[in-house]
Amino acid sequence: MSRPTRYGERYAESVATPAKRPTIRQIAEETGLSVTAVSYALRGERMSAATIERVQAKADELGYIADPVARALRGGRTGTVGLLVGSLADFWHQTLAHAIQRELRSHGLHTLLADADGNPAEELVLAQRLAAQRVDGLIVAPVGPAGGSWVELAAHLPTVTVAGQLAGAEVVGEVAFDQTTGVGEVLRHLHALGHERIAVLSWAVGASPDRPSERAVREQAAILGLRCELVPCAYSLDGSRPLALEVLAREDRPTAIFCLSDSMAYGVLHGCRELGLRVPEDISLVGFDDHPLSRLVDPPLTSVNWSVDRAARSAVGFLVDHLAGQADERRIVIAPTLAVRASSGPVT
Amino acid sequence: MSRPTRYGERYAESVATPAKRPTIRQIAEETGLSVTAVSYALRGERMSAATIERVQAKADELGYIADPVARALRGGRTGTVGLLVGSLADFWHQTLAHAIQRELRSHGLHTLLADADGNPAEELVLAQRLAAQRVDGLIVAPVGPAGGSWVELAAHLPTVTVAGQLAGAEVVGEVAFDQTTGVGEVLRHLHALGHERIAVLSWAVGASPDRPSERAVREQAAILGLRCELVPCAYSLDGSRPLALEVLAREDRPTAIFCLSDSMAYGVLHGCRELGLRVPEDISLVGFDDHPLSRLVDPPLTSVNWSVDRAARSAVGFLVDHLAGQADERRIVIAPTLAVRASSGPVT
DNA sequence: GACAAAATGTGAAACGATAAACTGAACCGT
């Protein structure tokens, strides 16, 4: 009868732990002051030094901590930032989430984490759900191309993007990665080694008709005269392995595979091993994003390194600045460094 | 003048985005009903079908979503669970966090993430901070041995532990890993291969005098007649590498190294490579927790596998059940599976 | 010592939602 509603899945039915904590009113009663006075005193405003001292003492005694929920209701801010990552199954996203969480914490902000699980279509829904939770801001590292009403969402909620765009939405900060240069370096590197037929594994190509990394691939390939084939690929380890097997089994298989995420490169590595192909003698392999483990796999993986810490610091910085009322610089482009390791070698 | 206080770092000074959303009152006004009526109607209670329909229509039109902050203030529940992990720098913890987040979401709960960054002393503080945010429950995967007043915290806040204990605190659920069996299988495996001198890398040994995994090592070593040396080690990749170099450089270096976390094993692997030691010919290596990448490093790492998904499902299940008022089964022990791969071989 | 201006404190109204208690109707069977 009652049709499904966006109102709320189901509200708490039963209670378990009361856990009542001291309130500002308790302090007021025990000090004989008004609630208002206590509120001011706790923040060190208005009241006389003596009163402030007295209130503080009582607060400490009771172990009082202001209820952020009540504060948020009154004041608007929750002190919490939503962190939406496109795919926590991807190692790089894990690393990024880690770094951003740490950075947010250093600013006294809490992290409400949501993971779109590699499904671009989920992202907007999750973002809206975070917004509904009244986060103060949003940091989005999207995997997908952001259809739908991001514009509207970002207009209401300060949003920072990391490594991705949100369909023309007005964001308060953007951390971009210089994909063109990154891709260019990889392709030049492979070109210099004599490679001419290269398979490029990209996550879910069809989704975004004009993803920067893919455009970069096409552009640079054209410049260098390389034959690059874009292959759409699932994000996970297990997603790329079968795909790699297929590509590698071809008659005129490419001499190099360039994966637009290290996670995928690991899967390809696995596939090569199964087929008995040696890397880099039989095929060269290059990753993207340079996960910490990439120098530990065998052979160590050539990859494009971006400073995740710098990205995280910038993203959080943009958001914090905006929340503080400054609308300063709002975009940073992180430059790549190609870490050449043993997985890429000359064509034989 | 105003001495530091726990009251609140500093409260929002300036505002940036108003972002007013439709409230229940707006609906009330536009439908000519009382606020209460709308509240009931939105939940499909009491009101007549016609009214419910009318309210729903208006709510949809305005894009109304109930404010969880206001709800939390009134009703007590926030719909958010705190997830405290001991060290997000550790890959296994990353995997666990991912799984738990997904599981929480499937129950309609939000995840407030905090990372102790490998610092056991931080954990309680962070947990308290999460509690202050009024999460409905807490899931803790501690790295450390929980000094301090966890007892008090857990008494107020439903808490579930994963792979760790909280100094006698009364938890509503516990996901344990059968370390004794896990360690036993590894040591028996190594014993069967002829190893007798084994270095065991454990994270920050001194911290907990009687950690299950370490006790298991001592017990099993005694049974099998092995010479096991416990070596304390930092959690990160870069923490274990220098340590490995030291251990490996010894004159009577062990014939096998057993790392109580895959992350550390990766670092050791790196160290071996630097020293030109072959694995497993020169030295055998075994990890713990079986990270997805462990079958991809070279050589593939022998490791102890626990079902992270099962752990996550149980942990969240315990918490959700408790929140629903059921105090059922509250402990699960996850059994290990030894994944024997190429990194461990017979003594030569 | 008079009078304005600070300083210090209080009361009440928000913030947005829920829930207990109350109010009329309509409806029921006898």
Added chain:
DNA sequence: ACGGTTCAGTTTATCGTTTCACATTTTGTC
């Protein structure tokens, strides 16, 4: 026609905090 249930609402109180407006005292100045 009479009490007694249900139905469909409305009033009012409440959650814990901040803040506006006002009231009272203290201080400062000439």
